[in-house]
Amino acid sequence: MESARTNPRFLPNVPLPGSLSFCADMEQCVPQSDVLVSAVPTQFLRGVAQQLAGHLRPDQPVVTVTKGIEEGTNMLGSEVLRDTCGEEFPLAGLFGPSHAEEVARRQPTTVVATSRDEELARRVQEVFLTPVFRVYTNTDMLGVELGAALKNVIALAGGMCDGLDFGDNAKSALITRGLAEMVRLGVAMGAEPETFAGLTGLGDLITTCVSPHGRNRSVGMRIGQGESIEEIVAGMDQVAEGVRTTRSACALADEYEVEMPITRAVHQILFDGLSPREAVTELMTRSPKPERYGEPEKEGAD
């Protein structure tokens, strides 16, 4: 990447800015940075964070952009970072509908800088704000990050809808009801329901369910068209985080006793051989219900 001045694997044909320098040595690059951005895929995050922990100053802010839940521990990216680098270091995140292909072409993009520390969220906002990259702030970091992770499961379902040629009515119902179950889990875990109607949660969900760039949507679409998850994963270069997140989301739904029918259906399709067409029929023929946002659908659920 240093010699080519592009990222040929993940963002080909986009020249990287001249001000960008490359360094593979944490001991060298971490101490000289005012703000660190951690952009490590979920399943590699713990290993990288353990290396980072030894070099991080206590006042040095880290901005995480990892969207996923660690398998086994069911921890979000920020929880993995706190688990390895300490509870108290200044931690923020930058999330929202921001496909790299479009950001790189300077197409207008809007994201949210999140931290439990409002002052830090505003600092991150200042660092990243440009006329084509609008940054909001939100102190509900759990809600923001959970929305960013869980939406990948619904994106798989959205792709299946497309693969089955079910149309836009079905897909927008799926996004809407998918958001409702994301909120249910989030509220049970202590997040604010409003956060999920924001740029992560809703915003992210729309982009990822609709955009041709969305990896999770593409995987879902191929499943909808009849391919198996094993075939698809075997041929993939980039990871579709949603496949792993589906397992973690179901584990969290069990732990917090929250009903998540769409997430459960995606799990059954991915891992238990349920056909996507049957799954949609099952979802559509459940008993008639009032419309709810973030409240339990099931009696006795929390």
Place this chain on the structure above:
Amino acid sequence: MESARTNPRFLPNVPLPGSLSFCADMEQCVPQSDVLVSAVPTQFLRGVAQQLAGHLRPDQPVVTVTKGIEEGTNMLGSEVLRDTCGEEFPLAGLFGPSHAEEVARRQPTTVVATSRDEELARRVQEVFLTPVFRVYTNTDMLGVELGAALKNVIALAGGMCDGLDFGDNAKSALITRGLAEMVRLGVAMGAEPETFAGLTGLGDLITTCVSPHGRNRSVGMRIGQGESIEEIVAGMDQVAEGVRTTRSACALADEYEVEMPITRAVHQILFDGLSPREAVTELMTRSPKPERYGEPEKEGAD
């Protein structure tokens, strides 16, 4: 339509069910109906409702599916019906992401039956529920109907984004921030904020901003590509409700002192010659803000 057994103008090539009969005489058809469905475009609704009023029994439920706000009075469809047929007759609505082209092809669709009277909402749910047409209930009729109407304004903006080739990041940010301003107006008018995260509001907004069937999105796209609203309207067979609704929504925003920057921008583009590209730049470069759902952005606004 009776002889062709299709609706050649609005739904060509779809055979109409044999059980459907046609009648242009209210005196004949109204008394024999258990449930009436009012599917009249906003600007013709008052005239039709005035005729209806003379034939309606006090216990006869009307289900409105009109999505719009009457110009001049700024009344929603249900308000026009109450204004002409009386405050107390049983009134419900059926709204949500349900493009007719897809419903007619029996693609899975999910909508909401709404009435202030919960019992009536459930009755409408029962009447319309099928295995491919899932019906939820919601008693916040004002919120449901307002979402169904206001989303057409945001769909115009979504189409402009497409016409300008601004990408999916921008469009999902627009939908998300558009929803936030719909909620702000709704809450000021007495609706529940959660309603807008449901099938109308959010669900409807997604379909109409994304689907190729969306008339408002198409109009917006042509504006984004440089056509004038006069040219577009002159060549249209079906009305794009959003153009009229934009005026009414701005009037309501004035009346309730609510900030609706996207709706205002659409108004300026449609009626005051603002260029869509300038409008987006203005929206993107407003002062940095915390992310809010349904709360005022402007000091002193309600």
